[in-house]
Amino acid sequence: MDPDLLRAQLLAWYDLNARSLPWRVGPADHAAGERADPYRVWLSEVMLQQTTVPHATPYFLAFTDRWPTVSDLAGEADGEVMAAWAGLGYYARARNLLACARAVANDHGGVFPDTEAGLRALPGLGPYTAAAVGAIAFDLATNVVDGNVERVMARLFSVEAPLPDAKPELKRLAAGLVRDHRPGDWAQALMDLGATICRPKSPLCDRCPVAAHCAARASGAPDSYPRRTAKAARPHRHGVAYVLTRGDEVALVRRPPKGLLGGMLALPTSDWRDGRWSDTEALDAAPARAAWQSAGEVEHGFTHFTLTLQILRAEGEAADVIWSPLRDLDGLPSVFLKAARAGLSSLL
């Protein structure tokens, strides 16, 4: 396999087929001298961590509309940013996003570092994101390796070792294709290929610009790569969520700054444990004395467990809660939005 021929073929494909994305400077504009805004590249890359383009896109547009520069974002209050992130998931990203914006604003004069090491030192930028911002915003010849690139390498070279053990090998293979020429376009071309052609299931090899180089295709079963080790089953947990209203307001709490849903607004809940909660236990764990009534339950899948929330609903008073308008629940993580809607189904 000739790496430089492969590169030329993939870049030519990208020149014709690059997806139009709100944070992207297309290959033609880039060739004409237009440069991507590091703030927008960084923001998009953080939002896209483990998140699909369709899910992240409206958040990207809302953030850049509301906070056009990194200094605007750095000056915002924590709660506003966390609420704007609600629904995107992996909320540590939002906490690190603010920490990073403030580091850039306060320690770097509002300008992103233009080296991979400088980017890597910022909160929330790991090996992937530092390499991606470096390549796309600063034309650094970094090795940008995400899940797409791992899959493309596993197929091109029919890597038999299963993920995640194969990660170092896949990264080495990707590094062998990096050149100083058009590093940002190269990274995005590889990821576009993985997202649209070299898909996890049903890859479109007939349309692949580098199919002639692909060992997995030659094997006849390209979709069997990358190999993966079996995953453990997800456990099931149970909790009680309390929907307490006071007129047209609902009682919320701010979750602790770290851990699951850290820093986010939430419904008051019991602990989450292996077994269901009896009525007596659920009343004992309630945030206030009130005429609690059962309002059904909701189920929600997290990364490592499935949660069933039994819902209790009441009208009343409580101490140490944040009273929030019923019509303004958008700042809640999805699991609590789901539970609140179930508990308030008679009102909403």
Next chain:
DNA sequence: TATCCGTGGGC
């Protein structure tokens, strides 16, 4: 190093 950390869409 292994585990924790959300969400929604596709099949």
Next chain:
DNA sequence: TGCCCAAGGAT
């Protein structure tokens, strides 16, 4: 329906 998966990072 249940499982897989998506432009990963922090600890």
